[in-house]
Amino acid sequence: MSESVTSTEPKIAVAGLIKSYGDNEVLKGIDVEIAPGEVVCVIGPSGSGKSTFLRCLNRLEDITGGSVVVDGVDLTAKKVDIDQVRQHIGMVFQHFNLFPHMTALENVMLAPVQTKKSTKEEARENGIRLLGQVGLSDKTDARPANLSGGQKQRVAIARALAMNPDVMLFDEATSALDPEMVGEVLQVLRDLAAGGMTMVVVTHEMGFAREVSDRVIFMADGYIVEEGTPEEVFGNPQQPRTQEFLRKVL
């Protein structure tokens, strides 16, 4: 569990968030505040809106109603420079989407160089450091085809970290991995959490959510049904929907 939940100003403040696809209201009014350094795991049944919620946090989805404020910037405001905001919010998906023709290091260097955040030399130095941080010092020159799923996902995490984000969003980052590779990726997330990164993690890994979260959010049918510490949500769930879900997955 992270130990750096100190400031009272929320890093992320979500109020009355609604997201619809046509007539299908997928998020039906989400209110949540996330503190700097807080690690929040979002759990819930398939189709409950977890990924959609996460994607609204960096406006990969247009927001139908309500507001999402990150570091005091309202992402729904007309004049917001969303590319600028996204530079502070790293996202890691289930599928890694690495460029196949580039080495691991080149994949990690790309965004900082393209956005002129770093010179090529700075990006290279930082990329080597980050690949070391995720345990891939010996794979800097490997292309994705020569990496395992877990290694590819760790490159994807290093790539997100290369923009020096202060929030990281993980959307089922281990769901596409063979079971023996899940642990190595979760360890990278554990290390980030321990380092004080603000993290929102959509996951089906209940053991991980229980161990690493400051707070667990249980979503169903587009609502936050229940939230609390891992001890509260896993140890003593109050809502029948939560109890039913946990009975099935634990």
Ligand SMILES: Nc1ncnc2c1ncn2[C@@H]1O[C@H](COP(=O)(O)OP(=O)(O)OP(=O)(O)O)[C@@H](O)[C@H]1O
């Ligand atoms: N681009 C889209 N267009 C239309 N409907 C969508 C779109 N993305 C998601 N949905 C719908 O929104 C609902 C919530 O999907 P979402 O992926 O957020 O759920 P989830 O809780 O993350 O599920 P899972 O655990 O299976 O990934 C689903 O009914 C889905 O069909």
